[in-house]
Amino acid sequence: MNPAIQQLHVALGQRSYPVWIGSGLLDDHARWRATLRGRHALVISNTTVAPLYLPRIEAGLDGMHWSSFLLDDGEAHKTFANVGRALEALGQLGATRDACVIALGGGVVGDLAGFSAACWMRGIDFIQMPTTLLAMVDSSVGGKTGVNLPVGKNLAGAFHQPRAVIADIDTLATLPDREYRAGLAEVIKGAAIGDEPFFAWLEQHADALAARDPATVQEAIARKVAYKAGVVARDETEQGERALLNLGHTFGHALETAGHYTTLLHGEGVAVGMLLAARLSERLDMSDAHDTRRMLRLLETLGLPVTIPPGMDPQQLLALMRLDKKNSAGSLRLILWRGIGRAEIVGGVDEADVMAILTEAA
């Protein structure tokens, strides 16, 4: 039996919002319709998700002026050009400032839809309806929106919080296994940053998670969202602590970009990146081999990649890492750790140490 619907809260004063997690939420029209303020809605989704789930929300939009804009599927379509098309769709709809964008899909849809909402008339409402595990545990919460550029991941964007997050865990039933596992990487990340007991829980429940036991999956989602919501509430625009949520991402984003956004999924890049960050921490005498081994074991148990894909050039990866948004004054700033649950922001990291880790793993 599925557990009951849980409601979490992202506490951001006037921009606070609920995160609902549970079964049957897409059909719970009254719940999410109440978060829409005006008469216009644009549903942004993609060509894979819309046929599966758009009909489920259509009835909830009864009486509204609404239309949909569908992206082609994949990370390679999280582009400025598609933001332009989404804004055209808002124009065609006649959307006024009280219109709402509904993001129905994974993180690609959510990031692009949120950015489009941030741009239209300098900012309108949007709600997140995440349909991947990764989007439920991470991208739908916290208001980071944006698109990729050919020179790098997420280099254009805005902080723009959703009005609500509706995570219907039933949608995970159609999610391919590889995508599900990629989402687990972002769950592991939260635990690895700041919650050792959660990491131990993930180790103990790895089999149930791999088997997608609904109660275990829902508990993992809720624990990760609660952790992220706390960080976001304390540091909405990444002036400090929020950068920790980037554990594994300086390496991971470089790996994604080097693979032209098609070789590794985002969560897979994060998995490899977290292991590389653990190894770099060990090399810098911040942590010991035991923690690196625990990370490696959990990633492998959950079927995540732990090596750099063949053919990727360490020099190119390092060059991509130099464009990371956390860097300052021309030096690398990475998220490393002193062990599980003890991540830290470390500035002035020596490129020679990073190269050594990349070369070992390539």
Ligand SMILES: NC(=O)c1ccc[n+]([C@@H]2O[C@H](COP(=O)([O-])OP(=O)(O)OC[C@H]3O[C@@H](n4cnc5c(N)ncnc54)[C@H](O)[C@@H]3O)[C@@H](O)[C@H]2O)c1
């Ligand atoms: N804004 C943030 O804070 C944040 C956090 C983490 C990741 N991200 C971004 O999120 C993106 C990755 O998100 P993602 O992993 O969800 O990828 P995605 O959006 O590409 O979705 C993964 C795949 O699953 C398909 N899919 C989605 N829901 C489905 C369902 N229920 N059934 C069947 N297929 C389904 C999609 O069509 C796609 O092929 C990256 O662009 C990453 O940068 C953003």
Ligand SMILES: O=C(O)C(=O)C[C@@H](O)[C@H](O)[C@H](O)COP(=O)(O)O
């Ligand atoms: O919410 C955050 O903050 C994160 O860093 C979450 C990450 O998992 C996510 O991939 C995010 O999009 C990365 O942001 P970026 O600022 O490094 O582009």
Ligand SMILES: [Zn+2]
């Ligand atoms: Zn991420």
